[in-house]
Amino acid sequence: MKKHCLECGEAFAGRSDKKFCSDQCRTSFNNRLNKATHRIVRSVNAILRSNRKILLDINRTGKTTVSIRQLVARGFDFRYFTNIHTTRAGKIYYFCYDQGYLPLGNGHYILVRRV
Numbered sequence: 355m356k357k358h359c360l361e362c363g364e365a366f367a368g369r370s371d372k373k374f375c376s377d378q379c380r381t382s383f384n385n386r387l388n389k390a391t392h393r394i395v396r397s398v399n400a401i402l403r404s405n406r407k408i409l410l411d412i413n414r415t416g417k418t419t420v421s422i423r424q425l426v427a428r429g430f431d432f433r434y435f436t437n438i439h440t441t442r443a444g445k446i447y448y449f450c451y452d453q454g455y456l457p458l459g460n461g462h463y464i465l466v467r468r469v
Contacts, residue, residue, distance in 0.1 A: 401434045402450055409453035413465035422461050439468075 356365040357372065361379035366372070374380040408428045412420055425432075435448040447454045449468060456464045 398434065401431050402436060405430055405434055406450040406453050409450060409455065409465055413453065413467060416467045418465045419458075420463055420465055422463065425455075425463065 356367060358365055359375040359379050360373050361383040362375065364375050366375040374383065408425065408430045411428075412418060412424065432448075435450050437449050439447040439449065439454070441447070445456055447456045447466065449455075452468045454466045454468060456466065458464060
């Protein structure tokens with residue numbers, strides 16, 4: 355009994371569990387299936403990389419104080435970060451990979467680098 359490729363519809367012979375007539379059809383099918391998910395991931399990763407670059411550009415010494423206006427002017431997006439670190443004292447640092455910031459509450463932030 356001949357089977358039909360899930361991507362192109364061509365008839366093919368082969369193993370009973372085979373679903374595609376070629377590697378190209380298998381790759382095309384999976385790329386199309388995951389396209390929307392990949393678009394979202396790429397978009398979020400671009401924002402995270404941008405945030406990290408902004409923090410890295412401003413924080414050359416490893417620890418710097420900066421105003422919120424400076425971050426916003428460079429396009430920093432506070433909604434996106436990779437992880438949170440809470441100190442024993444209860445201070446909450448937000449990180450974009452290895453670059454972090456601590457809100458001081460007066461329109462300023464301390465920028466730090468995780469070693």
